[in-house]
Amino acid sequence: MGELAASIAHEVNQPLSAVIINGNACRRWLGGASPNLEEARDAVGRIIEEGNRASEVISEIRSFVKKSPPHKEEVDINALILETIGLVRGEIIRNQVVQLTDMAADLPPVYGDRIQLEQVLLNLIMNAIEAMHAVAERPRELLVGSQWQDDAQGVLVSVRDSGSGLEALDQEQVFDAFFTTKPEGMGMGLSLGRSTITAHGGRLWAGPNPDYGTTFNFTVPAHV
Ligand SMILES: Nc1ncnc2c1ncn2[C@@H]1O[C@H](COP(=O)(O)OP(=O)(O)OP(=O)(O)O)[C@@H](O)[C@H]1O
Ligand SMILES: [Mg+2]
Numbered sequence: 001m002g003e004l005a006a007s008i009a010h011e012v013n014q015p016l017s018a019v020i021i022n023g024n025a026c027r028r029w030l031g032g033a034s035p036n037l038e039e040a041r042d043a044v045g046r047i048i049e050e051g052n053r054a055s056e057v058i059s060e061i062r063s064f065v066k067k068s069p070p071h072k073e074e075v076d077i078n079a080l081i082l083e084t085i086g087l088v089r090g091e092i093i094r095n096q097v098v099q100l101t102d103m104a105a106d107l108p109p110v111y112g113d114r115i116q117l118e119q120v121l122l123n124l125i126m127n128a129i130e131a132m133h134a135v136a137e138r139p140r141e142l143l144v145g146s147q148w149q150d151d152a153q154g155v156l157v158s159v160r161d162s163g164s165g166l167e168a169l170d171q172e173q174v175f176d177a178f179f180t181t182k183p184e185g186m187g188m189g190l191s192l193g194r195s196t197i198t199a200h201g202g203r204l205w206a207g208p209n210p211d212y213g214t215t216f217n218f219t220v221p222a223h224v
Contacts, residue, residue, distance in 0.1 A: 007178045011057045015050040022046045060186055070113035070199055074223050077110050077117075077146050077155045078103045084121045085144065088129070095129050095140065102145040110155050111223035116196045120204070123189035124159040124216045130182065131163025131214065138162055138212060154202060154221035162213040166206060174206065193218070 026043035029036045081103060085092075092099050110117075125142065132140040141162040149156040166174060173179050175194050180187030190204075197204040202219040209215055 007176065008057070008061055011178050012054055015054040015057070018050040019047050019054075022050070056186075060188055070116055070196070072111050072113055072200075074109035075112050075114050075117060075220075077107060077157060077220070080114065080118060081121065081144055081146060081157070084118055084125060087122060088125055091126070091129055092142070095132065097129055097132060097140045097142050100141065100143045102143060104147045107146060107148060107155055108222045110220040112200050112220050113196075117200075117220065120193040120196050120218065121157065121159070123193055124218075127189060127216070128159050128161035128163060128214075131161050131165075133163075135163060135212075141213075149219055152202065152219035152221060154219050156217060156219050158215050158217045160209060160213065160215040162209075162211075165208055165212060166214050167208065171206060175204075 022043045026040050026047070029040035029043060081101065085099065085101070091097075121144075125144065128142050132142075139162060141160075143158075143160040145158045145160070147156050147158075148154075169181070175190045176187070177191040178187040179191075194204045197218045197220070201221045204216070204218040206214055206216045
């Protein structure tokens with residue numbers, strides 16, 4: 001919680017500083033004998049933009065804190081995988097991604113919150129697609145798999161990409177709240193994903209592929 005508070009302070013402080021700087025600039029543009037209205041208008045525009053950014057951060061935090069405990073039921077993981085892929089079909093086509101699945105047959109249902117698990121999977125798949133944006137010299141391959149895992153007494157879901165990889169990043173930092181390398185990213189996907197999976201009694205982790213890209217894995221215990 002202390003770590004989260006520090007991230008929040010940091011994230012809200014940035015737009016607030018920008019509001020103050022632009023407010024001061026605006027006052028200077030308006031002062032003097034011949035005020036520069038155009039510059040003043042631009043500064044006000046930036047104030048509004050930064051204000052919106054701060055309010056977005058706050059509403060994201062609100063939904064993070066309000067997140068209700070998982071409403072657990074039996075979930076067919078393979079059906080959930082296919083449904084989630086269906087949601088991002090447009091993105092897959094638009095980004096020229098080759099999408100493959102490798103799902104074990106006869107998996108028992110897992111015990112979890114359908115909607116929350118779908119959110120986790122959706123973020124992993126979107127991250128994978130986004131990590132392959134810059135890939136041009138090899139196929140952009142997305143492989144979503146499922147298999148039974150004895151140690152976890154549950155199902156292991158994996159999302160593998162041939163993207164940029166995590167080598168340049170701190171492997172654990174990507175799970176921090178607000179850590180993002182994307183201009184439009186919030187950096188909440190993996191942080192929320194990990195807390196969701198932990199609340200389900202499972203684990204979420206990442207590892208490099210032998211050749212290129214990354215595989216994100218999570219487990220969800222089966223209903224016993
Ligand atoms: N498959 C991946 N390959 C390479 N880097 C990744 C991958 N998945 C995540 N990352 C890195 O981890 C960061 C955090 O991911 P996370 O999903 O938490 O946030 P985000 O995608 O940036 O924003 P959002 O909150 O919209 O999901 C990403 O910005 C990216 O730098
Ligand atoms: Mg994401």
